[in-house]
Amino acid sequence: MEILLLDQLAPDAQSWLAARHKLRFEPALAHDRAELHRQLYKTRALFIPPEVCVDAQLLDFAPCLAVVASLHGDAENIDDDACRRRRVRVLRAINAHVRANAEFQLGNLMMMMRNGAPQPVTPQGGMPLLGREINDSVIGLLGMTPTAHLLAALLVSLGARVIGFDPALHRTADLWQRLGVQPVTLPDLLESADAVAVQMAFASRYHKMIDERALAACRAGQFWTSISAPALFDLPALASALRTNHLGACVLDISDPAQIPPDSPLRNAPRLRITPNMACATQEAMLRASWYLADRTHELLQMSDTQRASLETAPMPL
Numbered sequence: 001m002e003i004l005l006l007d008q009l010a011p012d013a014q015s016w017l018a019a020r021h022k023l024r025f026e027p028a029l030a031h032d033r034a035e036l037h038r039q040l041y042k043t044r045a046l047f048i049p050p051e052v053c054v055d056a057q058l059l060d061f062a063p064c065l066a067v068v069a070s071l072h073g074d075a076e077n078i079d080d081d082a083c084r085r086r087r088v089r090v091l092r093a094i095n096a097h098v099r100a101n102a103e104f105q106l107g108n109l110m111m112m113m114r115n116g117a118p119q120p121v122t123p124q125g126g127m128p129l130l131g132r133e134i135n136d137s138v139i140g141l142l143g144m145t146p147t148a149h150l151l152a153a154l155l156v157s158l159g160a161r162v163i164g165f166d167p168a169l170h171r172t173a174d175l176w177q178r179l180g181v182q183p184v185t186l187p188d189l190l191e192s193a194d195a196v197a198v199q200m201a202f203a204s205r206y207h208k209m210i211d212e213r214a215l216a217a218c219r220a221g222q223f224w225t226s227i228s229a230p231a232l233f234d235l236p237a238l239a240s241a242l243r244t245n246h247l248g249a250c251v252l253d254i255s256d257p258a259q260i261p262p263d264s265p266l267r268n269a270p271r272l273r274i275t276p277n278m279a280c281a282t283q284e285a286m287l288r289a290s291w292y293l294a295d296r297t298h299e300l301l302q303m304s305d306t307q308r309a310s311l312e313t314a315p316m317p318l
Contacts, residue, residue: 003297004039006030007049007071013290020298021045037061045297050075050255050277056082067300069293071286072277073097075255076202076229091296093289095146097280101227102150104279105197108225108251109155110134113195132194135159140193141181143200143228144169151197152179165189166200190217198226212237221248227279230259239265242272253279 002022006029008014017023029036030052040046040062047069048054054068056079065088068078073094083090114131139155141148141164148164155162156179164181171183189196196218200206211234218241226232230252241247249271252260257276260266266274280289 002043002301003045003047004029004043005047006036006052007047009047009071009294010287010290013287013294017294017298021301033058040065044301045069047071047293047297048077050077051258053077053079054083055079059083059086059088067091067297069297071096071289071293072255072280073289074201074227077256089300091293091300093292096289096292097285098146098150100282100285101147101199101279102154103282104253105147105151105199105225105227106154109139109195109197109223112223112225112249112251113137137161137194138163138192140164140184140189140196142166142186142189142196142198144175144179144181145199145201147199147227148197149175149179151199152181156180163189163192167206168201186214187217190214190222191219193219193222195223195225198224198228198232200228200232202229202232207231208234210234210238212240215241215246218247220246223248224250225253226251227253230254235260236265239269239272242269247271249273251275253277 003017003024005014005023005025006027008025008027009017014023014025026039027049029039030049036052037058038061040058042064043062044064045067046054046062046065050070050072054077059065059082065086067089068083069091070078071093073092073096078090080090113134134155135158137160139160139162141152141162144164144166152162152164162181163184164176165184165186169175176183184192209232215234215237224247238250242250251273253275254260255277260274266272
């Protein structure tokens, strides 16, 4: 076996790859780690879904492995350090999903601002309170990843005032002005925004960055939509903010259901929608990601081990 697919590529890209390499499509192995280990001995390239963790233990069963590929660019299921030590190249289709992610975030913002909040009536029993338009609203961007770059342009074109915070981007960076985004502190963003779109690249230092204190500082009735790792949030505090009506509504798009345990208080929180990796689930994103991974995998498998090792520090854009 040369290539083992646990995640399906777009049909044309998968056929193209199968015409050039020995390929097996075995999605059931994603849920049977013991059998997966047995199948890895002669595998040179492994395509994985978010629920499969590539760690040192798995790599011990894959002595021939040269490439690990993921269609889900923001999934956190690959131990990059372990792969680097074994000289295994990691391919992520990061930029393939930028357009899909940005449109997903914009759609959630528009949906929630229009009808996501509770609709109380006036004391006289009149008409329900009306929704909001994006135009003239203040939208906060938490995390200035490539998705935020496109989302900012879409929001500005709709007449929104866009503010942003990213702990990894200095307030004097030229990017803010180019995107038409006003850089602010995190407290200012939470206090000022009508809605917040989260697309931060997660790191351990950001664990529970949005905690009880941060949520308490949020503007009352604020809407949230996130495509970042749930670990960015204090989940019980988020559930409490929704139950007390402090937040108007929230959408969390997660790559793996296990990221939010079944007994999490979020599971029964009101005005919360949890979606299973839907942000990047478009036909166009799938085509871009599939062809990128198919082409790069084919290229890398033609190289010698020495040639692949020389690429370890080279950037790998889409």
